[in-house]
Amino acid sequence: MRLSRGVSIAEVERVYRADYLRFVRVATAITGDEDSGADAVHDAFVQAVRSRRLYRGEGPVEAWVWRMIVNAAKKRVKHRHVAEVEKPHAEGENGFGDPVRSLVASLPERQRLTLFLRYYADLDYEAIASTLGVSPGTVGATLNQAHTALRSALEEAHR
Amino acid sequence: MKDVQETLDRLVPAPGRAPDWQRVLGDAHVRRRSPLVHLGVATLVVALAALFVVAPWKGSERVSILDRALAAAGDGPVLHVVFRGGWGGTVVDLKTGNRTPVYGEREVWFDPARNLIHQVSRFGGAVEDHELYERNTGDHELTALWRDYRPALENGTARVVSEDVVDGIPVYWIIVRAQMLPDVADHKDHEWAQQVAISRETFKPVAMKYTRDRQTPPGGIEHLLRFETISVEDADFTKPAPGDSLNGVAVMSGSEPIDLAKAASVLGHTPFWLGSEFAGLPLGQAQEAFSRTGRHEEMLVTGPRAERIRACLRRRAMRRPPCLRYRIRGARIRGSDVYLMGPAKFGPRHTGLTLFYGTVGDEPTTFKNEDSMPLYERPNIVVNETTDPDLMAPLGYASMHYRPSPGSVLLMGQTVYLTRDGVQISIRAAREKDVIAAARALRPMPGGAMSVR
Numbered sequence: 001m002r003l004s005r006g007v008s009i010a011e012v013e014r015v016y017r018a019d020y021l022r023f024v025r026v027a028t029a030i031t032g033d034e035d036s037g038a039d040a041v042h043d044a045f046v047q048a049v050r051s052r053r054l055y056r057g058e059g060p061v062e063a064w065v066w067r068m069i070v071n072a073a074k075k076r077v078k079h080r081h082v083a084e085v086e087k088p089h090a091e092g093e094n095g096f097g098d099p100v101r102s103l104v105a106s107l108p109e110r111q112r113l114t115l116f117l118r119y120y121a122d123l124d125y126e127a128i129a130s131t132l133g134v135s136p137g138t139v140g141a142t143l144n145q146a147h148t149a150l151r152s153a154l155e156e157a158h159r
Numbered sequence: 160m161k162d163v164q165e166t167l168d169r170l171v172p173a174p175g176r177a178p179d180w181q182r183v184l185g186d187a188h189v190r191r192r193s194p195l196v197h198l199g200v201a202t203l204v205v206a207l208a209a210l211f212v213v214a215p216w217k218g219s220e221r222v223s224i225l226d227r228a229l230a231a232a233g234d235g236p237v238l239h240v241v242f243r244g245g246w247g248g249t250v251v252d253l254k255t256g257n258r259t260p261v262y263g264e265r266e267v268w269f270d271p272a273r274n275l276i277h278q279v280s281r282f283g284g285a286v287e288d289h290e291l292y293e294r295n296t297g298d299h300e301l302t303a304l305w306r307d308y309r310p311a312l313e314n315g316t317a318r319v320v321s322e323d324v325v326d327g328i329p330v331y332w333i334i335v336r337a338q339m340l341p342d343v344a345d346h347k348d349h350e351w352a353q354q355v356a357i358s359r360e361t362f363k364p365v366a367m368k369y370t371r372d373r374q375t376p377p378g379g380i381e382h383l384l385r386f387e388t389i390s391v392e393d394a395d396f397t398k399p400a401p402g403d404s405l406n407g408v409a410v411m412s413g414s415e416p417i418d419l420a421k422a423a424s425v426l427g428h429t430p431f432w433l434g435s436e437f438a439g440l441p442l443g444q445a446q447e448a449f450s451r452t453g454r455h456e457e458m459l460v461t462g463p464r465a466e467r468i469r470a471c472l473r474r475r476a477m478r479r480p481p482c483l484r485y486r487i488r489g490a491r492i493r494g495s496d497v498y499l500m501g502p503a504k505f506g507p508r509h510t511g512l513t514l515f516y517g518t519v520g521d522e523p524t525t526f527k528n529e530d531s532m533p534l535y536e537r538p539n540i541v542v543n544e545t546t547d548p549d550l551m552a553p554l555g556y557a558s559m560h561y562r563p564s565p566g567s568v569l570l571m572g573q574t575v576y577l578t579r580d581g582v583q584i585s586i587r588a589a590r591e592k593d594v595i596a597a598a599r600a601l602r603p604m605p606g607g608a609m610s611v612r
Contacts, residue, residue, distance in 0.1 A: 006310075013180055020178040029171045038176055042183060049187035053314060054336050056302060071341060071348065101170060110343055119167045134343055150163050 006055035007064075012048050015065050023069050025120040030073035030113070040073040047072070063130035066121070070113060070131060103153040111146040114139055224319050224331055224362070229312040231362040235388035238269040238305050243382040247282075248571035250563050253599050261561070261569065263287075264384065268394045269294065269301055276301075277396045283569075285560035289399035293492040300381055303335065303353045303367060311335035320373070323356065325366045326382065330356035363387075398493070409503040412450035414513055416531055419445045422604065426512040428546050428582050430604045433516060433597055440540055443519035444533055448512065448543065453505035457491070457498040465497040511545030540588045540597055551583055568598045577601075 016023075020041070027044075028037030047068050055064055104112065110132065117128045125136040132139070244263030251258050261283040268277045276298075280288040294301065311317035312335075321332045337352040349372050356366040364386045368379050422430045425447045435442050460468060468490050491498045517539030521530050533539065545551060551559055558576070561569065568575040574587045575594045579601065586601070588594045 006306075009184075016180060016183065017178055021174055021176070024174045024176055025171055028174060029167075034174050034176070037174070042179075042186070045183045046186045049183060051338075053310060053316065054338060056336065057306065058299075058302070067340065071339075074341075104167075104170060109346060115167070119164060120171060132343060133340065147163055150166065154163075154166060 006053040006057075007061050009049060009052065011061055012045065012052055012065070015061055016045050019062070019121075022121045023065075026116045027069055027073040029116040029120055030070065031076050036076050037073065040076050041069055043076075044068040044072040059130050060127070063127055066117070066123070066127070066131040067133075070117075103149065107146055107149060110134070111142050111149070114142045115146045115150075118143060224357075225312055225315075225317055225333070227362040228317075228333065228357050229309070231357070232309045232312065232386075233388035235390050235393075236270065236272060237389050237391055237394040238271075238301070239267070239385065239387050239389050239394060240269075240301070240304060240383060241266045241385035242300065243384050248569050250283075250567050251570050251575070251595060252567045253595070254566060258570075266385075267301065268396060269305060270391065270394065270396065271305060275396060277394075282558045283561040285558065285562075287558060287560055291396065291398050291493050299369070300367060303355070303369075304364065304386070307336045307353055308355055308364065320354070322359075325356050325380065328365050329359040330365060331359060332356050409453045409455060409505070410450055411453070411505060412448070414446040414448045417445050417447045421445075421447070422512050422514075423606075425510050426544055426546060426582070427510075428544075428580070429606075430512055430514075430544055431542070431579055431582065431584060431601045432514055432604045433540070433542065433600050434602075437516055437540060437597060437600060438593060440516040440538060441518075442514060443517050443539075444515040444531065446513040446515065447510055448545070449508055449510045451505040451508050453503040455503045456501040458501045460490075460497045460499055468497050468499070509545075509547040511543065511547060513544075514542040516540040516542070538589065540586065540593060542597070542601075543585045543587075545583050546581060548583075568595070570594070 023041045023044075024034065024038050026037075027040040028034045031037050031040055044065065045068075048065055055061065104115075107115070113132060114128055117123045117131060123131070125139045128139045129136045134142075242265040244265060247260055247262040249258050250261055264281045264284075266279045266281070269275075274294050276290075276292055276294050278288075278290045278292075279286060280290075308317075311333075316335075318334045319331050320334050323330050323332055332354050333356070334352045334354050337350055339348040340351050341348050350370075352370050352373070354368050354370055355364050356368075357363060358365050364383050366383060367381050368375050370379075417425060419442075422445055432442070469492065472490060472492065490500075515533040518534045518537045519531055520534055521532065548559065558569070562578050563569045563576065565578070568577040570591065573589060573591055573594060574585055575598050576583070576585050577598055578584070584601065586594050586597045588597065
């Protein structure tokens with residue numbers, strides 16, 4: 001009897017190597033610092049290797065891995081009891097100052113995650129929807145809300 | 160969006176790190192535990208050993224249940240399953256009032272090596288549809304039974320979680336796959352699990368369900384009447400004859416008022432009716448129901464175009480962006496052949512009879528000012544009759560081939576279906592008791608011309 005056993009280690013490795021920097025960047029955006037982000041990606045792939053036989057094949061392997069990464073990064077934030085993207089930066093260091101950084105941190109979680117997956121991971125609406133467990137239409141609406149809020153903050157910061 | 164992109168780029172610059180796959184592999188396989196954890200594990204082992212001494216039957220039973228389930232799963236290359244559908248109706252004996260449930264069934268042979276499925280749909284044992292097609296990713300039950308069930312038993316990840324009785328069969332529920340996934344509604348992780356119930360007697364699957372935090376949604380249990388893995392030779396992958404499949408069927412239909420005197424000629428048989436009035440509702444109108452049934456011709460596609468369609472169907476199955484350049488609507492793959500649906504060819508006109516009991520008048524939602532429209536929003540009973548199988552679908556028959564035995568009716572919702580002297584009849588009303596009463600009152604229409612009031 002030939003049986004499919006989830007996803008192979010080689011396939012998980014392929015995803016890891018292909019998109020490692022994008023994974024770390026999104027996880028960094030969620031956790032607030034690159035070390036924690038890299039640790040979250042590491043945790044997620046350890047989990048992916050261990051539970052590779054549980055992969056049902058109902059979507060791309062990448063979406064399955066992205067879910068684990070988002071969860072691992074959120075878990076790290078929760079355990080540290082530190083808000084995301086709250087690491088202090090010197091005023092003027094990036095030309096925008098703290099208002100924008102604080103605004104991104106204060107966006108509702110779904111908007112923030114959608115924004116990160118869209119811009120840092122370059123995922124399309126389908127892939128973001130699959131990762132966050134929402135419909136592609138919800139992704140579009142959520143992105144629109146996040147853009148509107150961010151633009152207002154940018155205009156405010158430039159005044 | 161350039162401003163947003165630039166802002167986010169500055170907030171989190173691209174990281175400058177190198178991946179370390181060996182460390183991932185090392186941590187995935189080697190569990191580094193602190194001495195405290197080691198002590199905890201040792202304590203747990205001792206406690207478990209003590210538990211086995213106190214109740215040795217409990218642990219050994221759990222182990223043997225999964226072993227027996229694995230043995231009962233077989234190792235044939237083809238999965239053969241009969242699902243009992245959740246949809247059905249009730250057969251009501253008109254004399255005694257006794258009721259018997261009727262179910263739909265789905266018998267499936269699945270050959271993973273060819274990704275081929277042969278599916279026969281039945282209602283009350285009568286074959287309704289017959290399909291041979293390539294599997295897509297949407298069939299969750301087959302996926303769970305083939306990809307999750309046996310591997311979970313083999314690799315030890317399956318767990319017996321409860322005992323239960325399903326449809327009178329004592330069962331063990333086994334979790335064959337579980338994942339903690341976030342729900343955006345409450346931002347919390349929940350356990351989503353595929354569970355399979357095995358008979359405590361045969362150890363074969365008899366039901367399955369998908370649970371969230373161990374809770375089953377209403378109507379969420381799928382029943383299995385048969386489960387086996389068999390050889391390719393024992394499997395049935397017979398290509399259905401064109402008439403056996405509902406795939407590609409098209410219907411044009413309508414109705415128009417007639418004089419009741421023409422009822423017999425329209426039906427081609429002595430009509431059945433409820434009299435000139437029933438339950439306070441007058442016979443308001445007789446109608447000739449007509450239809451033409453057709454079938455979309457399938458066109459075999461070959462060469463590079465067939466390959467492109469295959470690729471597009473694969474993309475769609477993987478939920479990737481659609482292929483916009485190639486028409487794949489109605490495309491089917493059977494074995495090594497690719498088909499596209501062509502225009503429908505319609506057959507001759509078929510006629511039947513509809514008797515409307517209720518108020519006829521002006522329909523205020525139309526622009527026409529006419530007094531001959533059946534007012535369906537007011538109390539009414541509708542009797543449809545046909546001797547022509549091709550007219551059954553247009554008249555709303557739920558099953559094309561199931562016939563309740565003489566003296567009984569098939570009740571589905573507020574409609575009953577029955578057969579009298581070769582005439583297929585349906586009766587629809589707002590209340591169940593009215594359709595049963597109407598079925599009992601149904602009688603041949605006396606000959607001769609009669610006028611409708």
